[in-house]
Amino acid sequence: MKSKFFLFGVFNLIVVICGITACSQQTNNNAPTQAMASATQTKLSDLGEGHAIYMRQCSQCHEAKLPETIPSKAWHVIVPGMAWNAGLSKEEEAKVHTYIIAASEYSKQQR
Numbered sequence: 001m002k003s004k005f006f007l008f009g010v011f012n013l014i015v016v017i018c019g020i021t022a023c024s025q026q027t028n029n030n031a032p033t034q035a036m037a038s039a040t041q042t043k044l045s046d047l048g049e050g051h052a053i054y055m056r057q058c059s060q061c062h063e064a065k066l067p068e069t070i071p072s073k074a075w076h077v078i079v080p081g082m083a084w085n086a087g088l089s090k091e092e093e094a095k096v097h098t099y100i101i102a103a104s105e106y107s108k109q110q111r
Helices: 002-029 035-038 044-063 072-086 090-110
Strands: none
Touching: 035 044, 035 090, 044 072, 044 090, 072 090
């Protein structure tokens, strides 16, 4: 009986560790860098502000999608609706949109 609980505990620990690892990899993979700013001709500070809002607000309701997982052309439709749902100001919406488009374009350039 104890071995079943032990195995169950080990399994849960593995799931939690994998989830944390995936989350940290996602955050690091889409964090703005100077290379992204240069390649997309966007100020790093603007990308940083948009990224911070994106990670803080989007993850409250659902998993924050990596910008490259959705085509750049679709974000102009997605962002306004999600910004409205999240209660973002127009300024915050613009910052998030700038970040998402830059991250998406940079990801395409890196392939």
